[in-house]
Every structure is written in C-alpha cells, then in structure tokens.
Amino acid sequence: MASIDTLTAARIAAGVRAGEFSAREVAEASLDAIEARDGAVQAFLQVVPELALEAADRIDAARAAGEKLPPLAGVPFAIKDNMNLVGTRTTCASRMLADYESVYTATCVQRMLDAGCLPVGKANMDEFAFGSSTDSSAFHPTNNPWDTERVPGGSSGGSAAAVAAGEVPLSLGSDTGGSIRQPAALCGVVGMKPTYGAVSRYGVVAFGSSLDQVGPFARTVEDVALAMGALTCAGRDPYDGTSQDCPVDFLEHLEDPIEGRRVGIIPAFMEAEGLTSEVRAAVESAASALEAQGAELVEVDLPHLDAAIAAYYVIGPAEAFSNLARFDGIRYGYQEEGCANLADQSSRSRAHGFGAEAKRRQLLGAYLLSSGVYDKYYYAAQKARTLITRDYAAAWDRCDAILMPASPRTAFRHGEISDPTQMxxxxxxxxxxxxxGNGGITVPVGLGADSGLPVAAQLVGPAFKDRTLLMFARALERGLADAATGAPALSVAPDFAGKGGELA
Incomplete structure (x- = not known):
C-alpha cells in the first residue's frame, strides 16, 4: 500500500498511464488524505469530490479506450480561491464574495484540466491576496503543516500547505509580491513565479494587474516543470492581453549540468537587517551546492533594490483600489440590506464585506491616486520600477541566475506580527x-538548526528564461539531495506523512 504523499506528480501520471492504479483510486486517495489531515491544516475552503471523481473517470475511460493520455493524467491539484472554476465558489477568502459561484473557468485552471489534472478543491488565501500569512482570510487561518501553531505564509498559504501536508502533489497559486515563493519557503516545498506574461491571468481575480502572476507549487522541481508545461503549452491566451507564447519543453534541459554557468550573489542582501542566521546559512549552503557542481559564484549589484518595497506599496495598492472598485454591493459582491439609497448601500456593503487589510490597501490606493498626490508618489514609483528593471538587465550581463533568500525568517506564529509594516x-x-517581471523559484534547503522549521533559497532568472531557471533549481535540488536516496531535501511534513490517502 502506497500513500499518496510518497508519490510525485510525475510518478502518479506514469502509474496511471501504465495501469498500476486508476485515476479514480488516486482521486480517492487524495480526498481521503484531505479528510484525514485538513482538520489540523485547514488548507481548503472548499473540497469538490464530485469534480475530482468525474475528471478521474474521464481519464480512466480514455485509457480503457486506448487513447493517449495527457501528461498529468490522474494528478490531483488544488486551486487558489482567486481562480475561477465552474462548479465551485470563488470567494478570494472574503465575505465580499462568500456566495459567488464561478460562471466560467480561468485559463490557467483549464489548462491544468486539459493536462489531465483532477481538481480536488479551492485553497485558502489571504483575503484578495493581501497578506503574507493567510491569517487575513475571512473564514479561517491556515496552519503550517510543520508546526500548526505557525503560519504557512501567504497569500497562497493554502496552496503551499496542501502540498506540504501531502494532501495533493500539485497546486496553483498567484504571486503579486512573493505570494508563491514566500509560502513555499515557509512550508518546505518548491514554488515558482514564472515570468510576467508566461501564464495567462484570465479568470484570476486581479489584485495588481501589472504585478500578478500565476504559478505552481509541488514537492519536486520536476513536478513544477511538468505543471509549467501544462500552463504554457497551448500558447498565448487571446483573453489576456499580457499573455505571451512560451513554446518550450520545460523538461528538455532540466537535468543539464551547470558547470561553467555563473550564479550571482548580492552581498548586501546577505547582510540585510532582519535576515535570520538560519536563512543566511541556508542560502550559503545552496551556493556551496551549486558551486560544487561547477557553477561560478559572482558578486552582482542591484543598486536600486532598496526602493522595491516603497515602489511596490505605491503601485500595488493603486492597482488594487482600481481592481476592487467593482465590488460595491450593487454590481458585484456582498449586499447590505435595509439601506436608504444606492450610495448608502455601496458604502455599507464595502464596509462590512471587506476585512481590515483589504480596506487598508484600498484606502492607501485611493489616497495615492488622488489629485496632488498622484504625481508625487505614483510617478516616482514607476520611475523606481524602471531603475530596478534596468539593474536586473545589467546583472544578466554578469550571470545566468541570481541566488538570494526567499523569506527573511522561518514560519512565525499566528498573531506574532501585528504591525502591518513588519508584515x-x-x-x-x-x-x-x-x-x-522576472521569473523566480523557491527551493527547500532543509530545516533550520535552531527552529527545526523549513528554510529555503530563491533563484531568479531573466525574463522568459524560465526553462534555464528550472535547470538551476533542479541542479540545486540535486546538490542538496540525500546521497543515498536521491530524495529532495524536504518532502511531506512528518506529522502528516502516511495519514490517510493510501493507494491499493
């Protein structure tokens, strides 16, 4: 008897193709794992057994008919709850959309379905993706499987936790300022933010339209590469004006050696205030693992990187204010009853439909876009954006990828950080x-010597060089793997491994 958490997405797809087990058996194992484990983790807002089993039965019927199966046939996956899927609610973890039922399916979700994946449910998140802890969900927080008193990170915390707890081998998240890579680091899984435009955002509820990107979580780099292939293989999405063609096989060069390649190190980042010794040691271990495989470490300078947070918290709230204006209780969203007029209804519906962080960011965005303020801050933020983009462009003349931390610390306790600025x-x-707009990927390095919690490193690559970025990530994973087993540095959180989810 094998537990679903011992099988990668690649192994499940191969097993279904070979007839070792049926897609329905895999779906049932994943659903059993969710039932056994999610009471403690709370990664899901909605589980949809009927959709998962229907998809599994279609895969099994296709195999019985002798049809060629898609690359991820029979692989269960979780979907962040800001992505539409017909047959589910898409709530963005907000009271504002608590009863909204999707009337169409997001392109990224549809492409995973076309690749043979089985949708098991919608994963929890920070409300409207505003946060780094998943504590701002209007329904319940999600717990880190490595220590359920701690956060999984955010805003895609449910997607990361579901993979780390062994409930699913794959999940989708969105990343506007780190919302895939930071929770991946805190939960000890692999998480990738592709280049902006590589994956369609059609059908994903927008936070910051010039910043948002969809990407996968998994327990191995190979599984992330498989998911990237599914998300991009159909080419440009005509429903997303920023979508681009990415006609590459993400597996083709995954195992290529990195000897002679250059990896950039930013010395100032390694000495930044707030970076813990555990995380610094993890990045240093990652650098050593890459160097041992023949990579050359070179110092690079990104002189305007200090302005990134300031620029982000101008551009992000401004775009969020614009995107969330539609949720007024009249056209969309929670509707307050007993109001005197439309203006009163809109005001009260928004006041009671949005949580504190969603209000904070929209108010900030409204201020930043107001007359007399817009020129002073928004233009300056866009200028800083240009300078930061140029810094990265200059860095690629010196290196093929950059290695840096993904999070300054390991997972913190629920409620430990109450100051929004610190968050x-x-x-x-x-x-x-x-x-x-560059691509980035978080790779688990191991467990911190002091906390015993996952620590990770982040690799960054040039725009639309995501295949090369995955090659570096796989090299890092290979270098960190246990020499005897070849297993990745981390897998399923030990308290959840083997609980439910067995395949006959």
Whole structure:
C-alpha cells in the first residue's frame, strides 16, 4: 500500500498511464488524505469530490479506450480561491464574495484540466491576496503543516500547505509580491513565479494587474516543470492581453549540468537587517551546492533594490483600489440590506464585506491616486520600477541566475506580527521580481538548526528564461539531495506523512 504523499506528480501520471492504479483510486486517495489531515491544516475552503471523481473517470475511460493520455493524467491539484472554476465558489477568502459561484473557468485552471489534472478543491488565501500569512482570510487561518501553531505564509498559504501536508502533489497559486515563493519557503516545498506574461491571468481575480502572476507549487522541481508545461503549452491566451507564447519543453534541459554557468550573489542582501542566521546559512549552503557542481559564484549589484518595497506599496495598492472598485454591493459582491439609497448601500456593503487589510490597501490606493498626490508618489514609483528593471538587465550581463533568500525568517506564529509594516517586510526578497517581471523559484534547503522549521533559497532568472531557471533549481535540488536516496531535501511534513490517502 502506497500513500499518496510518497508519490510525485510525475510518478502518479506514469502509474496511471501504465495501469498500476486508476485515476479514480488516486482521486480517492487524495480526498481521503484531505479528510484525514485538513482538520489540523485547514488548507481548503472548499473540497469538490464530485469534480475530482468525474475528471478521474474521464481519464480512466480514455485509457480503457486506448487513447493517449495527457501528461498529468490522474494528478490531483488544488486551486487558489482567486481562480475561477465552474462548479465551485470563488470567494478570494472574503465575505465580499462568500456566495459567488464561478460562471466560467480561468485559463490557467483549464489548462491544468486539459493536462489531465483532477481538481480536488479551492485553497485558502489571504483575503484578495493581501497578506503574507493567510491569517487575513475571512473564514479561517491556515496552519503550517510543520508546526500548526505557525503560519504557512501567504497569500497562497493554502496552496503551499496542501502540498506540504501531502494532501495533493500539485497546486496553483498567484504571486503579486512573493505570494508563491514566500509560502513555499515557509512550508518546505518548491514554488515558482514564472515570468510576467508566461501564464495567462484570465479568470484570476486581479489584485495588481501589472504585478500578478500565476504559478505552481509541488514537492519536486520536476513536478513544477511538468505543471509549467501544462500552463504554457497551448500558447498565448487571446483573453489576456499580457499573455505571451512560451513554446518550450520545460523538461528538455532540466537535468543539464551547470558547470561553467555563473550564479550571482548580492552581498548586501546577505547582510540585510532582519535576515535570520538560519536563512543566511541556508542560502550559503545552496551556493556551496551549486558551486560544487561547477557553477561560478559572482558578486552582482542591484543598486536600486532598496526602493522595491516603497515602489511596490505605491503601485500595488493603486492597482488594487482600481481592481476592487467593482465590488460595491450593487454590481458585484456582498449586499447590505435595509439601506436608504444606492450610495448608502455601496458604502455599507464595502464596509462590512471587506476585512481590515483589504480596506487598508484600498484606502492607501485611493489616497495615492488622488489629485496632488498622484504625481508625487505614483510617478516616482514607476520611475523606481524602471531603475530596478534596468539593474536586473545589467546583472544578466554578469550571470545566468541570481541566488538570494526567499523569506527573511522561518514560519512565525499566528498573531506574532501585528504591525502591518513588519508584515510587509516579509516580502523583502521577493517583491523586486514582480516589479521587474522576472521569473523566480523557491527551493527547500532543509530545516533550520535552531527552529527545526523549513528554510529555503530563491533563484531568479531573466525574463522568459524560465526553462534555464528550472535547470538551476533542479541542479540545486540535486546538490542538496540525500546521497543515498536521491530524495529532495524536504518532502511531506512528518506529522502528516502516511495519514490517510493510501493507494491499493
């Protein structure tokens, strides 16, 4: 008997193709794992057994008919709850959309379905993706499987926790300022933010339209590469004006050696205030692992990176204010009853439908876009964005990828950080990629010597060089793997491994 948490997405797809087990058996194992484990983790807002089993039965019927199966046939996956899927609610973890039922399916979700994946449910998140802890969900917090008294990170915390708890081998998240890479680091899984435009955002509820990007979580780099292939193989999405063609096989060069390649190190980042010794040691171990495989470490300078957080917290709230204006209780969203007129209804519906952080960011965005303020701050933020993008462009003349932390600390306790400014600093090492549009990936390095919690490193690559970025990530994973087993540095959180989810 094998537990679903011992099988990667690649192994499940191969097993279904070979007839070792049916897609329905895999779906049932994943649903059993969720039932056994999610009471403690609370990664899901909605579980949809009927959709998962229907998809599984279609896969099994296709195999019985002798049809060629898609690359991820029979692989269960979780969907962040800001992505539409017909047959589910899409709430963005907000009271504002608590009863909203999707009337169409997001392109990224549809492409995973077309690749043969089985949708098991919608994962929890920070409300409207505003946060770094998943504590701002209107329904319940999500717990880190490595220590359920701690946060999984955010805003895609449910997606990361579901993979770390072994409930699913794959999940989708969105990343506006680190919302895939930071929770991946805190939960000990692999998480990738592709280049802006590589993956369609059609059907994903927008936070910051010039910053948002969809990407996968998994327990191995190979599984992330498979998911990236599914998300991009159909080419440009005509429903997303920023979508681009990415006609590459993400597996083709995954195992290529990195000998002679150059990896950039930013000395100032390694000495930044707030970076813990555990995380610094993890990045140093990652650098050593890459160097041992023949990579050359070179120092690079990104002189305007200090402006990234300031620029982000102008551009992000401004775009959020614009995007969330539609949720007024009249056209969309929670509707307050007993109001005197439309203006009163809109005001009261928004006051009671949005949580504290959603209100804070919209109010900030409204202020930043107001007359007399717009020129002073918004223009300056866009100028800083240009400078940061140029810094990265200059760095690629010296290196093929950059290695840096993904999060300044390991997972913190629920409620430990109450100051919003301190919470915003959780994205110190991730925000600049969204500003510039580059791809980034978090790879688990091991467990911190002091905390015993997952620590990770982040690799950054040039725009639309995501295949090369995955090659570096796989090399890092290979270098950190146990020499005897070849297993990745981390897998399923030990308290959840083997609980439910067995495949006959």
């Amino acid at each position: 915003y600093l959780s994205d110190l090492y991730t925000i600049s990629l969204n500003i510039a």
